[in-house]
Amino acid sequence: MPSKGIHVFTYIAARGCSIELSVPGKSVSVNDLHRFHNVALEVESSAIESFFDKRGKFNFKVHQDGHQITEQWIDINALTGNASGGTMENIATTPSIFHGDNLIISYGLYEAGKGHDLLPNRHQCYVTVTPSYAHWIKDVAPPGSEAEKKPFSRLVLPAAHDVGMNSMASSEAVLRKAGGAVVCELIHDSPVLAKLADTLSRDAIGLIAPNIIFSLAITQKDSLEAMLKIGARYFEFRPAHLHNAIANRGALPDRLYFQHSAIPGMAYDAFLKGVVTFLREHPSEIVVVQLRWDGVPEVCKKPSNEEKKKYLDEALREAHGEIVPGNLHDMKHLSIGQLRSDKKRLIMLDSVDSLSTYTDEGNATLDGDSILKALPRVLTPDAQKGKAFVNIQCQATASNIVKAVVYSILEASVTTSCLLATKGLCDSKILPWCRENVVKQCNLDRLVVMMNDFIDGATADVAVDLSRQRLKK
Template identity: 70%
Template sequence: MPSKGVQVFAYIAVPDCKIELSVPGETVTFSEQRKFWSRSLEVESSKIRSLLDKRGRFTFKIFHKGTQLTEQWIDVNALTGNASGGTLEKISKTPSLVVRDRGLIISYGLYEAGKGHKASEIHVLPNKHQCYITISPDYASWIGRLAPVGSPAENKPFHRLVLPAAHDVGMNSMESTEALLKKVGGAIVSTLIGDRLPKQREAISQLANTLSKDAISKIAPNIVYSLAITQKDSLETMLRIGARYFEFRPARLHRAVISCGALPDKLYFQHGAIPGMAYDEFLKGVLAFLRANPTEIVVVQLRWDGVPDECARPSDKEKKEYLEKALKDPAGGNGEIVAGGLDDMKKKSIAQLRKDKKRLIMLDMVDSLSTYTDEGNATLNGDSMVQALPKVLTPENQKGKAFVNIQCQATASNIPKAVVHSIIEASVTNSLLLATKGICDSKMLPWCRDNVLQVCLLDILVVIMNDWIDGATAHVCFELSKQRLQK
């Protein structure tokens, strides 16, 4: 009988928690801690009583000490494969839940697979809906927990830590892009996406024979969401989840749209030519968090990878002015925080950085060792990324680098066929970048947990970066940091 699968990936890092999953005719529970768990459930038409309506509900519930904290659901059509309705219908409506009275955070998301697609018997995109769920501690002060003020651990070098990182932090909402599209129209999306990467330009070219420019214009917001949005939480929530390293690409709007007046003429995070979070708001938010959490330290690196020439980069003077203004803002610190640099990060202890008030480390295109490659990360199952890790993370490669950046996120948007399918079927639930979240995390994060201590040098900072930053990524970094501080 017809059915549609839902693949669930889960991770629990908090005691006394339980995840309950259900589809018509089946309920599954998971409560084991520190285990990367995966289970496939089927919404089967034979288990749905109605003869005409073959939609069955996929639901998950989270319990802590017997109390239900949340219930999320979506209806899955066993005949067509479509998923609709419910709390999981829009990615933007699934922010992480910060349960402050219990000190935990629930992160989750759903990718709607539709029917899936095949090419030469290999799935271009998943044919099962993908759901990930993590339950982790509220890590607003996790560095303080590991290295309390006055403790021996505080006197260890800062570079012993392993920092969780939110990949493309500035692409956490559609606010800037929607303002732009409203002013200039969706036709501009071809310019914004086409300037990103050669593989995406190739996909856009293929689409010219499939969709009219008017058709692309109408679904423009969904196209951008599918190919560019990599986070869905506020900056504060990402920091509470545990993120302590961010890469930010500040630049001005693309020349083709800068004069339209849709957005103020200032620096924005640029995903290619697609604008995201404003740079001044990012700095203000990070500093406000640091002021509220005096044991914490955040590293920010400015980069311009993939930003086209049509998006003007700031001068050194302008970068300095943005930072100085943020540091002087009463909401961001007002003298309580001083910006540190590369030498501070590499040579000082946690205690010294706190004493010097250098709890915001600012880097600018420093030489780091990254595991990311356009080819290796262009995957739908993560195998090529895992296979590359021991080849990249050799002692020789690490020597002389500012830090090591292990990137867990796949870049399916570099696969032309996947981009074409994603754009044609673009919707609010089928982000191409979310399609690989669960499967890649279930391989990359266990590898990091089991190997970072052996392969990464103790005298170099380690960053573990991910799309849709979550509690499993943060917890792996927390445990690795604890072990490295004990050495």
């Protein structure tokens, strides 16, 4: 009988919690701590009573100490494969759930539809249940402890890849003011989407503009505050002025924005203000920000040193001297305690040379295997020499695979992202590797960053545990 599959990836790091996964006629419960589970389920048409309506509900429920914390669901048609309705129909409306001050549930759903070529033909869902890591540096290196005397560079920092692309807000403002055709002018700097622009007419691109932006650029779906509470402590930001095609139409105020190629995301002043606000509310935490401009086209003017200083000074003014900026030397040589006592809890880096595990070819994967194979080859002692820190990039970049992008743009909806299609599968392979190998592969004198799309509790939990291990060395 016809059926539609769903592949679910789960991770639990909070005691007393369980995740119940259900489709018509079957239910599976997982409760193991610190274990990456892969569960394959089928919405079977034979298990659905209605003769005409072959939609069956997939849902997950999270319980803690016997009490239900949340239930999320979507209807899946066993005949067509379509997923619709429910609470998980739209990626943009699946933010992490905060239960009190101690529990965070991060989740997401990729709608596979009928499946297409390289992309999965099963729907993909991930669910992580972890403690809040809003003050995890305080927990692993409490003020006054021996751990606080260790170098800050011993830590492993969770990181949100392309933090500034966490919503469609800026892009939607552009589309409302300038129309979808403006996207045609923005995507020629993308090697993949330039081919799309050469194939389709300007009007056609205008009609599917939201799909293009979502498939190409949206890499996060939580607010900055939520990412920090999930545990993120390292961010790369590419601040630049708007592309002329946007600026000339007055679609957005003239200020610095995160630029994903020429697509604008979060405003730089809002980002800095959000980080400073978090640090003031969490006085033992430390955040590292790296400014970069790789991939930003020349037409998007980079800020001058004076402009960068103006933005930073403005953000720090509200801290009234409680926070002062640290630099590369501070990050590499000072202890956690020294950074706290010197008030250097916002470390600002500018185009610093790091050892990144990312390559266009290796990360252009749908199953993560090429990333996994590359990690031990890249993270060698010789390769780490002279580098300011190590950046392990866990995310796959399916947006570099032409066929995957074309499907996401032309045939899928704005709620489906080819980037999200790889999330659960890659995490279930790469995060366990990091947990088992980072301590022995990475130099103790080098800060380590673990970067990921759609930052989640599993990424944070692994990084925090690795930080504890390295602090004991």
